[in-house]
Amino acid sequence: xxxxxxxxxxxxxxxxxxxxxxxDAHDVVSLTDILSHTVLGGRLSExxxxxxxxxLSDQLRSGLAMIELDGxxxxxxxxxxxxxxAHLDTLIADxxxxxxxxxxxxxxxxxxxxLVVTAHLPLQATAPATSERATxxxxxxxxxxxxxxxxxxxxxxxxxxxxxxxxxxxxxxVWATFYxxxxxxxxxxxxxxxxxxxxxxxxDPHEALGDHIARLNARGVSHISGTPSHWRKxxxxxxxxxxxxxxxxxxxxxxxxxxxxxxxxxxxDASVGHAYASTEAGVGxxxxxxxxxxxxxxxxNRNGVEMKVVxxxxxxxxxxxxxxxxxxxxxxxxxxxxxxxxxxxVELRGDRYYFVGRRGGIINIGGLKVHPEEIExxxxxxxxxxxxxxxxxRSPITGGIVVADAILTEGTDAARAKEIxxxxxxxxxxxLASHKVPAxxxxxxxxxVTPAGKLARTDA
Amino acid sequence: MSVxxxxxxxxxxxxxxxHVALPALSDDLSLHETxxxxxAFAILVARLEDETGIDPFTISExxxxxxxxxxxxRAYENVPA
Numbered sequence: 001x002x003x004x005x006x007x008x009x010x011x012x013x014x015x016x017x018x019x020x021x022x023x024d025a026h027d028v029v030s031l032t033d034i035l036s037h038t039v040l041g042g043r044l045s046e047x048x049x050x051x052x053x054x055x056l057s058d059q060l061r062s063g064l065a066m067i068e069l070d071g072x073x074x075x076x077x078x079x080x081x082x083x084x085x086a087h088l089d090t091l092i093a094d095x096x097x098x099x100x101x102x103x104x105x106x107x108x109x110x111x112x113x114x115l116v117v118t119a120h121l122p123l124q125a126t127a128p129a130t131s132e133r134a135t136x137x138x139x140x141x142x143x144x145x146x147x148x149x150x151x152x153x154x155x156x157x158x159x160x161x162x163x164x165x166x167x168x169x170x171x172x173x174v175w176a177t178f179y180x181x182x183x184x185x186x187x188x189x190x191x192x193x194x195x196x197x198x199x200x201x202x203x204d205p206h207e208a209l210g211d212h213i214a215r216l217n218a219r220g221v222s223h224i225s226g227t228p229s230h231w232r233k234x235x236x237x238x239x240x241x242x243x244x245x246x247x248x249x250x251x252x253x254x255x256x257x258x259x260x261x262x263x264x265x266x267x268x269d270a271s272v273g274h275a276y277a278s279t280e281a282g283v284g285x286x287x288x289x290x291x292x293x294x295x296x297x298x299x300x301n302r303n304g305v306e307m308k309v310v311x312x313x314x315x316x317x318x319x320x321x322x323x324x325x326x327x328x329x330x331x332x333x334x335x336x337x338x339x340x341x342x343x344x345x346v347e348l349r350g351d352r353y354y355f356v357g358r359r360g361g362i363i364n365i366g367g368l369k370v371h372p373e374e375i376e377x378x379x380x381x382x383x384x385x386x387x388x389x390x391x392x393x394r395s396p397i398t399g400g401i402v403v404a405d406a407i408l409t410e411g412t413d414a415a416r417a418k419e420i421x422x423x424x425x426x427x428x429x430x431x432l433a434s435h436k437v438p439a440x441x442x443x444x445x446x447x448x449v450t451p452a453g454k455l456a457r458t459d460a
Numbered sequence: 461m462s463v464x465x466x467x468x469x470x471x472x473x474x475x476x477x478x479h480v481a482l483p484a485l486s487d488d489l490s491l492h493e494t495x496x497x498x499x500a501f502a503i504l505v506a507r508l509e510d511e512t513g514i515d516p517f518t519i520s521e522x523x524x525x526x527x528x529x530x531x532x533x534r535a536y537e538n539v540p541a
Contacts, residue, residue, distance in 0.1 A: 357499075366499070368496075393506060394518075395502040395505065395506060396505060396515065396517035396518045397498050397501045397502040397505055397517070397525075398499060398502040399499050400501045400504055401499075401503065403506065421479075425477060429477070434499060435499060439502060439503035439506045439507065440503075440507055440510055441505050442510075
């Protein structure tokens with residue numbers, strides 16, 4: 001590839017930049033003249049051709065460093081904030097890391113990483129850089145335990161869906177996401193903000209939800225994404241009443257009908273849709289008809305994304321998938337035909353496919369396989385339930401039974417708990433096989449959500 | 461509420477939920493004759509564990525599962541709380 005063909009992030013920022021900002025809870029950075037400013041203390045040229053670990057304690061400097069490094073570094077590995085430090089050595093070895101961009105340079109002294117560059121704000125003036133190469137973007141999977149896998153992407157693959165959608169119509173959007181931008185779902189929003197114009201408001205894990213929403217409002221956020229768990233938490237908080245985004249998107253977990261309907265009721269003027277995407281499979285498709293699941297005719301080749309269902313799981317082949325797992329003992333990311341097995345189990349009912357759960361999340365109930373998500377979707381359909389989690393519990397009689405924890409909708413009279421429990425159980429018995437009906441339903445105040453925004457499933 | 465009445469009430473509640481036509485409950489009634497299947501018993505044991513904090517069938521590995529309603533109730537009554 002000749003250098004002229006390289007199109008890096010900075011090359012998307014040449015056009016009209018005035019009035020655009022990227023901000024977090026503490027700082028607002030103007031994108032005007034961003035290309036003649038540096039968050040890396042002017043040391044970008046030292047990182048040319050290097051395999052760079054991006055290990056920063058905040059998203060703002062991370063995003064600014066991504067803009068600088070793309071097209072200059074050979075590869076960059078994005079570290080999400082919840083990365084277990086015990087896994088760093090393995091990841092550094094697997095990705096061949098030879099430089100780190102950090103805000104804690106003291107921690108890296110004497111670690112053997114040959115080049116340590118400190119990222120800091122405010123930005124300093126510098127001469128604009130020219131893109132030199134197509135940088136490989138390395139992202140970590142958000143799996144449960146063990147060392148996360150490293151999925152290799154190109155900017156072209158990461159932005160395939162954004163380019164296909166074209167620029168946003170109407171006034172320049174102000175983007176936000178509940179995700180961290182070092183996760184696939186959050187990075188998609190960050191890249192949209194860079195490519196399709198507008199500004200971006202970053203999340204902060206230490207900020208209370210009400211304060212976060214107040215900040216989103218103050219900055220005029222119009223377009224926002226998160227997992228169904230993020231959105232359920234927002235609906236439960238009561239803070240949704242002060243917020244009126246025009247564009248609401250869900251991804252990263254199954255968007256059931258209850259959460260879609262809940263968002264439509266909370267944001268009647270908004271476009272509410274869910275998207276299917278993962279670190280490995282890239283952006284698959286968007287569903288904007290307000291219904292859970294997706295139309296069966298999405299299978300086959302559609303807009304350059306090929307999908308099929310094999311052994312119940314969704315398989316995806318497209319130019320937007322990651323191209324490989326990176327590392328010495330890395331498994332193959334695709335099958336021989338180039339399809340990524342998403343591990344997401346779908347079921348055809350009528351002319352629509354519905355997500356029923358993760359292959360790895362199956363719980364064993366007396367020898368029968370059960371997807372907890374399928375049970376939760378039925379429980380969540382009760383109008384007085386906001387969120388639920390089904391899990392297995394050992395039983396001396398059958399080996400295992402299903403039990404469920406549920407959070408009642410804000411303002412529900414606790415005295416009605418027994419009546420609601422009976423209604424939920426009736427609903428479950430009408431719609432689920434008997435071994436999937438929870439033996440016990442407990443009402444709880446909160447359910448754990450992982451830093452990646454997904455319902456915590458410690459038993460799966 | 462006595463342990464006995466808690467157990468009997470839970471049996472009746474699950475019978476209603478599972479649409480099991482429960483015969484009159486007496487101590488001599490064999491559990492088989494209650495019409496409960498293993499899933500219904502699993503639900504019963506789980507709910508009683510939540511209510512009483514006791515699962516007498518897991519506590520003692522070698523305990524045989526009771527044969528009659530009376531044995532079942534006594535399994536809960538005989539565990540020191």
